[in-house]
Amino acid sequence: xxxxxxxDNGIIEGVIWKQILKFFFPILLGTLFQTLxxxxxxxxxxxxxxxxxxxxxxxxxxxxxxxxxxxxxxLASGATVIISQYYGAGKEDKVHKAIHNACAIGLxxxxxxxxVGFFASEPLLRLTKTPQDIMGMASSYMHIYFAGGFIVVMxxxxxxxxxxxxxxxxxxxxxIAGCIMNIVMDLLLVGAFRLGVEGAAYAxxxxxxLSLVLVIIWLRxxxxxxxxxxxxxxxxxxxxxxxxxxxxxxxxxxxxYTISNLxxxxxxxxxxxxxxxxxAAYGKLDSLFWMICGSIGVAVTTFVGQNYGxxxxxxxxxxxxxxxxxxxxxxxxxxxxxxxFSKYAYRLFVTDAAVISIGVRIINLIVPFYFTYxxxxxxxxxxxxxxKTLVSTMFTVFCIVVMRTLWLLVIPRFYSSLEAxxxxxxxxxxxxxxxxxxxxxxxxxxxxxxxxx
Numbered sequence: 001x002x003x004x005x006x007x008d009n010g011i012i013e014g015v016i017w018k019q020i021l022k023f024f025f026p027i028l029l030g031t032l033f034q035t036l037x038x039x040x041x042x043x044x045x046x047x048x049x050x051x052x053x054x055x056x057x058x059x060x061x062x063x064x065x066x067x068x069x070x071x072x073x074x075l076a077s078g079a080t081v082i083i084s085q086y087y088g089a090g091k092e093d094k095v096h097k098a099i100h101n102a103c104a105i106g107l108x109x110x111x112x113x114x115x116v117g118f119f120a121s122e123p124l125l126r127l128t129k130t131p132q133d134i135m136g137m138a139s140s141y142m143h144i145y146f147a148g149g150f151i152v153v154m155x156x157x158x159x160x161x162x163x164x165x166x167x168x169x170x171x172x173x174x175x176i177a178g179c180i181m182n183i184v185m186d187l188l189l190v191g192a193f194r195l196g197v198e199g200a201a202y203a204x205x206x207x208x209x210l211s212l213v214l215v216i217i218w219l220r221x222x223x224x225x226x227x228x229x230x231x232x233x234x235x236x237x238x239x240x241x242x243x244x245x246x247x248x249x250x251x252x253x254x255x256x257y258t259i260s261n262l263x264x265x266x267x268x269x270x271x272x273x274x275x276x277x278x279x280a281a282y283g284k285l286d287s288l289f290w291m292i293c294g295s296i297g298v299a300v301t302t303f304v305g306q307n308y309g310x311x312x313x314x315x316x317x318x319x320x321x322x323x324x325x326x327x328x329x330x331x332x333x334x335x336x337x338x339x340x341f342s343k344y345a346y347r348l349f350v351t352d353a354a355v356i357s358i359g360v361r362i363i364n365l366i367v368p369f370y371f372t373y374x375x376x377x378x379x380x381x382x383x384x385x386x387x388k389t390l391v392s393t394m395f396t397v398f399c400i401v402v403m404r405t406l407w408l409l410v411i412p413r414f415y416s417s418l419e420a421x422x423x424x425x426x427x428x429x430x431x432x433x434x435x436x437x438x439x440x441x442x443x444x445x446x447x448x449x450x451x452x453x
Contacts, residue, residue: 011166011303012088012310017322020299024326026168027295033172033179041200042284044186046349049196051277054349056137057197058280064124065117065145067262069152070254072109076157078247079105081305081385082239083164088306092225094239099161100232101239106157110150117146128262129269131276137197144198148205155208158215163302165226170218174211182207242387249393250384256397260404267412267421275418278358281349285342285363289334289370296327297377304385313446320382320440327374338367358418365419369426375433379440386445395439399432 011019046054079102086094121142130138145152159171182203189199219228268279300323307316338345342363346356380392407424414420439445 011306012312012315016315016318017326020303020319020322020326023163023166023168023302024295024299026172027163027298028292029172032291033175041182041186041204042281043348044190045197045200046277046281048190051350051352051355052134052273053137053197054280055131055273055276056134057141057200058277058283061125061130061138061141062280062283064121064128064262065142067124067255067258069113069117069149070258071251072106072113072153073156074251074254075109075244075247076102076105076153076160077250077301077384078243078245078389079157079239080160080164081246081301081387081389082242083161084302084305084385085309085387087165088309090310095165096225096227096232097236098239098243099226099228100234101236101243102157102161103154103228103233104235105240105243106154107233110153113149113153114146117149118143121146124262128266131269131273133273134276141197141201144201145204148208151205151208151212155212155215158212158219161219161226162215163298164305166302166306168299171215174214174218177214178207178211181210246384246387246389249389253389253393253396256401260401260408263405263408264421264424267408268418271418274352274354275358277350277352278346278355278362281346281355282359282362284349285338285345286366288338289331289367292327292330292334293370293373293377296323296330296374297381299323300378300381301385304382308386308446316382316385316446320378323378324374327378328371331371331374335367335370338363361418362422365422366425369429372426372429372433376429376436379436382440383436383445388445391439391443392436395435396432399435400428403431404428 011023042054042058045057079098083095083098083102086098122139125135125138125142155174159174162168162171185203185206186200189195189203193199195202216228219226222228265279269276300320303319303323304316307313307319342360343356346359350356376396380396383389383392404424407427408421411423412420
């Protein structure tokens with residue numbers, strides 16, 4: 001292992017708001033480019049191939065993909081927490097082992113995802129009552145995407161490793177490169193070569209491959225304990241056990257969360273292709289908020305994780321408070337923009353008046369409650385950073401999954417409308433936010449647990 005020491009760490013020493021913003025903005029920009037090339041798929045597909053193709057690559061298809069991908073991404077988040085804690089504590093040997101253990105998880109998990117996801121595609125689409133007129137296109141898209149699922153998982157693992165030790169700039173560079181390639185390949189494969197939704201799937205996988213190659217190159221070029229050494233990629237029993245203890249609840253939470261979303265998609269699909277297309281386009285617009293929410297969550301997890309590892313608890317608490325100011329300000333800005341310009345935003349994807357009308361209804365119902373989830377994301381990130389992911393999972397499973405499932409089983413039976421289905425989002429967000437606020441305020445979040453040394 002390289003003998004270099006970990007360099008001065010601003011996350012545990014610098015001005016708090018500056019360090020959070022310094023880490024937050026590259027993640028935000030990176031997520032923006034991630035959103036951009038996902039949105040580029042939808043814009044190009046919707047305008048060149050029509051609303052049926054847009055419905056096929058978005059909505060239920062994206063949710064079904066997240067069901068499989070999300071579990072392993074959540075599992076890998078345990079490795080990110082461990083790396084950030086060891087890095088903050090200056091334990092170089094353990095940082096090195098944790099990084100290569102994470103790569104081993106990504107390697108074998110990615111292969112499993114490719115196999116399971118490929119064969120589960122059509123059953124998932126049938127389970128969610130995907131309209132028959134888009135079933136063929138949706139199935140083809142998912143088969144290609146899952147065939148490259150290994151690439152997607154390994155890239156997310158690599159980007160998480162960089163962020164764990166406070167480098168959010170390079171993942172941004174990798175994403176920009178992937179974004180540019182994805183747009184070019186979309187125009188080439190969907191537009192020029194007319195490969196349909198299959199072309200959009202190939203473009204996404206190839207752009208992720210480029211980002212993964214860049215991650216590997218930069219990790220190989222490092223000269224410290226974070227350098228990637230291929231022969232060291234293997235499971236470490238201690239690291240694997242800690243990773244599973246921290247990451248499995250997050251993976252389970254992600255999977256159960258997505259299952260509840262699949263139930264919602266099933267309800268949405270029952271309203272026909274126009275509604276499915278409107279929901280697919282909304283998913284791309286909706287991602288503008290979630291990229292902010294997710295970025296602040298990652299920043300909080302890294303900031304709290306490193307300061308928790310360095311036993312600087314007061315600084316960790318101050319970082320959480322500062323993150324609320326940043327997150328809520330951004331959330332209210334996004335809400336205002338989406339509510340004011342919803343009709344024009346939808347026209348980026350489709351020109352069909354019925355689809356746009358349904359989309360505006362969706363935005364007006366859900367968007368005003370975005371700010372409530374900022375509390376969930378920040379507090380869950382802080383709790384995960386201390387290794388107490390089981391608590392976060394229990395809250396999320398009950399407040400989001402259980403409550404949402406009960407809502408979907410009961411309310412639509414009495415009120416058969418799109419609004420009756422979608423109201424479960426703001427209702428469960430509010431309940432979940434209240435639960436996290438109470439636990440963070442009165443629970444002993446920052447108590448160190450056994451096995452962290």
